Amino acid sequence: MSLPRTCPHDVVTTESEYVRNIDALLLSTYTSAREPSLLELVRAARGAFPTVVSERLAALHMRWSTRPSDQGIEDPSSPELHALDFEWPFSTDTIARLLDWIGYRSVNLIGLPSVMLQLDPEADACLIERNPLVQARNHWLASRKNFRLGDILTLDLSSIPRRRVVAFDSPWYFGETVLWLLRAVELVEAGGEIGFSLYGESTRPTAPLEREEILTIASRIGDVELCEAELEYVTPRYEACALEAAGLPPLRRWRRGDFVRVTVGAKRARPLQLPLIAQPVPREPWITYRVGRQVVKLRRPNGRRLRDEAARVPFAPIEALGGWAYPSVSLRDELRGSIHLWTSRNQVAQVLDHDVVRQRLEALEKAAARGLSTKRWLSRYDWAGRQEEARAWRELLRVDLD
Secondary structure, three states, X not given: OOOOXXXXXXXOXXXXXXXXXXXXXXXXXXXXXXXXXXXXXXXXXXXXXXXXXXXXXXXXXXXXXXXXXXXXXXXXOOOOOOHHHXXXXXXXXXXXXXXXXXXXXXXXXXXOHHHHHHOOOOOOEEEEEXXXXXXXXXXXXXXXXXXXXXXXXOOOOOXXXXXXXXXXXXXXXXXXXXXHHHHHXXXXXXXXXXXXXXXXXXOOOOHHHHHHHHHHHHHHHEEEEEEEEEEXXXXXXXXXXXXXXXXXXXXXXXXXXXXXXXXXXXXXXXXXXXXXXXXXXXXXXXXXXXXXXXXXEEEXXXXXXXXXXXXXXXXXXXXXXXXXXXXXXXXXXXXXXHOOEEEOOOEEEEEOOHHHHHHHHHHHHHHHHOOOOHHHHHHHOOOOOOHHHHHHHXXXXXXXXX
């Protein structure tokens, strides 16, 4: 584990403090009556990734059990969700709770298509969503007059009416949460409510300080209510694959977020001064391809195109991984910058010949649009003696899961 380079305060939680806090949470789950399950322990760790929890359990010589009911992939999304799009869907129970909270009030939703889907079609509601693949998963959204495709941080909000409620689920990073909150202020009526998900104290070493700053900013907008672990997430396929790559079971619904509700003061529904410390997550330059159910992203070349004409396969495993499977979804992971090719099943590679990879992905995407499966296309394509490349594509794309 490594500390992030930025923090909203000069004082940074040390690595040892971070570990001690996780250890205390894990130890508090043990009783003399029974041995807790891994899922219970991960949930108790308040946002720490399961691999971190597993490391601490081993260091503490703590035993845990596994239950078949705690494991499995229940995300049916097609096209599949992708780590680069920061997509974690809410569970059906959480969606129901959010709908109860919204009630019959007008609402602006930011990054919450699953909630929009369950609202009455005639409801006074607007969805703002930056990922165009949401339309492919839910075709009717494109026809809704109150659907806006765009990044909430840059979208012109002047044509979107303020509504009684604003709800959002931003990426779990300090800058994104603060900036989305400030944009939400521009979309809520005076006296209305803003609700959003807030990551737990163990999400990363600086999370306690980040949370404190976020809640301080929220208190300048209105009265704040914090409901711990109220929001439950379904584990997306890419994260389940990351856990399996790390040698852990694909835990179901392990991730929980706190629900922050802000009752906006009558005179405080106005833009606040932008904190200089709030910076968005860098928008990385990726090209997105739909290959059947999968989403494959190719990093745009920075300057000179990668081209190795001698390479028998135009991409290769990242040496430090020893294979295609990537056991992380974190922005802080040191290998992330080495990834040029990334699938929605959390398989990654470095690119040796960008043009060839791009041509293959374009051909795969066109074949899928015609109804030809990836497996069938790979078997029918004229590889002209490049069977090694064909085998590499089958492994990278994990056609065994189709």
